[in-house]
Amino acid sequence: MKTYPLQSMTMLQAQQHQFRLVDIICRHFPGSDFLTQGDLGLVPGLNQPLITHRVEQVIADFFNAEAAALVSGAGTGALRAGLAVLTKPGDTLLVHDAPVYPTTQVSIDQMGIRIIKADFNHPDAIKAAIEAHQPVACLIQHTRQKMDDGYDLGEVIALVNSYQLPSLIDDNYAVMKVEHIGCELGATLSTFSCFKLLGPPGVGVITGDKAKIEPVRGSMYSGGSQIQGFQAMEVLRGMVFAPVTHAVQAMVNDEVVSRLNQGEVKSVKQAFIANAQSKVLLVEFHEPIAAQVLAKAQTLGALPYPVGAESRFEIPPLFYRVSGTFRQSDASLEKRMIRINPNRSGAETILRILRESCG
Numbered sequence: 001m002k003t004y005p006l007q008s009m010t011m012l013q014a015q016q017h018q019f020r021l022v023d024i025i026c027r028h029f030p031g032s033d034f035l036t037q038g039d040l041g042l043v044p045g046l047n048q049p050l051i052t053h054r055v056e057q058v059i060a061d062f063f064n065a066e067a068a069a070l071v072s073g074a075g076t077g078a079l080r081a082g083l084a085v086l087t088k089p090g091d092t093l094l095v096h097d098a099p100v101y102p103t104t105q106v107s108i109d110q111m112g113i114r115i116i117k118a119d120f121n122h123p124d125a126i127k128a129a130i131e132a133h134q135p136v137a138c139l140i141q142h143t144r145q146k147m148d149d150g151y152d153l154g155e156v157i158a159l160v161n162s163y164q165l166p167s168l169i170d171d172n173y174a175v176m177k178v179e180h181i182g183c184e185l186g187a188t189l190s191t192f193s194c195f196k197l198l199g200p201p202g203v204g205v206i207t208g209d210k211a212k213i214e215p216v217r218g219s220m221y222s223g224g225s226q227i228q229g230f231q232a233m234e235v236l237r238g239m240v241f242a243p244v245t246h247a248v249q250a251m252v253n254d255e256v257v258s259r260l261n262q263g264e265v266k267s268v269k270q271a272f273i274a275n276a277q278s279k280v281l282l283v284e285f286h287e288p289i290a291a292q293v294l295a296k297a298q299t300l301g302a303l304p305y306p307v308g309a310e311s312r313f314e315i316p317p318l319f320y321r322v323s324g325t326f327r328q329s330d331a332s333l334e335k336r337m338i339r340i341n342p343n344r345s346g347a348e349t350i351l352r353i354l355r356e357s358c359g
Contacts, residue, residue: 003274003282004150006143006178013179014247021240024061028054038229047221051229055236060207063190065183068207069216070227070235074308075172075193076103078204080111081216082168082189086137087113094135094165096120098145099328104170120151123159130163137166142174142182143275147282147330154185161186166212172196173278173309176242177250183208195308196278198238198245200231238312245344246310252342253281256350264351267358278309281340281350282322288335289358294319296357303343310343317345317353 009017025034038051046053052070060068071077087093089112097117100108108115118129120140129135138160142153153169160167169182171192183190189208195201206216220226227235253273260271260283269286273279285293297319298304305320307313318341322333342350 003147003272004144005273005275005279006174008177008250008279009179009243009247011244011247011251014176014243017176017243018240021058021062021243024058025236025240028058028061036229036233038231038233040228040230042223042226048217048226049229049232052227052232055232058236059205059239063181063183063207065190065207066210067213068205069213069220070194070232071204071206071216071220072202072225072227074195074202074204075170075191076107076204078191078193078206079104079168079170080107081204081206081219082191082212083107083111083113083137083139084219085212085215086166086168086188087111090114091137092116092133092135094118094126094129094133094138094160096141096145096149096151097125098149099324101141101145101170102324104139120156121149123155126156126159130160130165135165137168137188139168139170140182140187141170142178143172143278147274153182154180157182157186173275176239177246177279188212193308194235194238195311197235197242198312200234200238201308201311203227203231203235205235249310249342249344250279252345252347252350253279255347256281256340256342259347259351260354265355265358268354278341281342282337283340283354284337285358290321290335290338293338293354293357294321297353300353300356301349302353302357306341310341314341314343315345317342317350319353319357 039049043050056068071081092114095115097119116133118125166188169187169190171181171190175192181190191206194203257271260268267285269284271283274282302319303316322337322339
């Protein structure tokens, strides 16, 4: 089975990401300001906490964007905010010809947006869809929706830009793992969840064009809709540690897939790496034993379900069913395949749990 996972940063690249983020923090947080827990409320002239404002400036600078905003609702809330500023009810949105991520589909349905699909793996299909249906915006998921997806995000963005079509990128599961996110590649807006970057639950980021971010800020006029200063500081502290942590995880994935494909666990037919949606190890068995393996693995210490997909609460490896979008594309995968996310574990732990679970 052929997959096209995103290219993870090397350990050196991850370190440089960390160092660059810290350098930007130093420029926005003089002296002991970074040691604060953060302020609250609507600061006059900003209509948001001062610390939240500073953190947003750091994030915008880091991603080479004009502006950034922290929003409630994690990545789903950020995507919803992006959809709200790029579309209105009844508008047509271009999406990839694949199952839409379930929480995103809910937002699309609730907002009364009409979708048209094109296979993003084929540029001619994108051109034909734009010319035939005249969508008002394009939603692109950075990570893979189907196992055979191999489109290059930058190339898709460049193509839709050539039609002056605004683009909204779901960068969840890619931020701090790859070198560049959507807005750095020319997209109108990037969105992602801070929970997947060792930050607090319930906080999302939308970053990109200032003219599109300002309406998002306007929609958060009341104090209760603001991301408070202490939450913003949790976001920033998590982001500092995320690149190196994810680079270690990528190295573990590479080691485990290599050893499995060399026959270390006899029940395994093949193993490969895919972005489903986070970058994980997919393990296919000779027999339909996926349910048995998952049940046994949790008794041996593996996590049976995600909390926030690589959140700070997830330390042991995750042994889980293949993603919903993958199951929609091939229902038979559920019986013969599982996905493993190393989280903070090493190769020996993963192989031990897998070996004993297959017995």
